[in-house]
Amino acid sequence: MKSKKKLTLIPLVLMVFTSVFGFNNISKAFYKMGYAAIPWYILSGLTFFIPYAFMMAEYGAAFKKEKGGIYSWMEKSVNGKFAFIGTFMWYASYVIWMVSVATEIWIPLSNLIFGRDITENSSVLGIQSTKVLGILAILFVIIVTFVASKGLQKISKITSIGGTAIALLNVVLLVGGILIFILHGGKLAQPITSVKTFIDSPNPASNSIMNLLSFLVFAIFAYGGIEAVGGLVDETEKPETTFPKGMLVSAIIIAVGYSIGIFMCGIFLNWKELSGTHGVNLANITYIIMQNLGYTIGTSIGLGQAAAVSLGRFFARIVGLSMFLAYLGSYFTLVYSPLKQLIEGTPTKLWPKLIGKIDEDGIPRNAMWIQCIIVCVFIFLTSFGGDGVSQFFSYIVLMTNVAMTLPYIFIAIAFTGFKKKKEIEKPFEIFKSYRSAVIAAVVVTATVFFANLFTIIEPILQSKPDIKSTIWMIIGPVFFSIVAFIMYGRYEKKIKE
Structure with missing residues (x-):
């Protein structure tokens, strides 16, 4: 049998990059907070992302032969029931993510082809836009x-294309920003007057405690998703060295990349002028910012008005292409990796034979096609089922808001058990002592717990309290935990019998 080609460092880093890094998080952060976004991204990186990525690196090196990713890690560190509840909740959230992104992916493609988003008001052969998007999403x-x-x-080839596209988009922002900085004689469009520029947002409304807490949650969640690659440790070449190296390189690039990107926006954009632009919002801000970059480069090098506008539109189309490829890359990773961890890591008897079957090449094809059918049914119902079904789906999305990030707490708690167990061989260690591991686990747990707590209570604290949203966000983790608890309980009963 032909030996299976494995992941090397660069494809692994690009896979992590497409799973975690969101270029639009840079533009949204600048639009919300200006330079004041940078300290919050640094804080989130230090209290959540960096220590969490270090945990991933240690887990991956120790369990290099395990096929089940985060499930195997938690099961070996704590127990099967704990691991299954955390993994099932995490996986269920990704299924809903797949439904949402399958329709959202057409927005950047629309911007690439038409220079604007036409997905909301386009119809084909008299079919409404939501139904057209539904059909495209299912295909x-x-x-x-x-x-x-x-x-x-x-999967690796496509995620590498997506990761490269987003990396190049960052290079365009970086090189373009530096070029404008030089051409403008070191003058910033958004001036730095004092240290306060990095503390107080130019938007007075953003400086309230509520908005600052809301932004901290946004910054923490901008770093989520690195654990999705955990299931690929056994598919990595020399995993005990390549996997931790991939985690560390990715973590540093992503954490530094966000802060530099936000600063670059201020070189060619004045926040007040940007916020005063007609029609600007969080959905189109990335395209507007990059269009401004192209336009400013054009005017700075002496192009005429029409040529500068055309260059701006070209830059906006580059964003459309890059975002489409990034979505594509992350979709390919997440249609496979979370499911692989759920099926390969868990006991075979937990699943019906059809679902639990793993083919000779290690691909859970049956489970992938069942997942495909579930996602397609969801898309069909939300696209063709009318307002009632759309409202119901919005509640399901709310259910996964917290459920998607709660497993980070499961993984952090399990890390203390992992460090305590001397029988687990640990070829790579960043947290040399048990105490430092506990401190890291507590910091990550507290950060994610606080972010989720605020996410849950925020709708109630609005001027018009939205109690329904809060209730559905609480129902989500409770519902998924009960389902996982019952499933694992049935498996335990089967084993006893």
């Missing part, structure tokens, strides 16, 4: 599942 999910089921090499 997209089927094609992605078909290609991904061919194996890791296909």
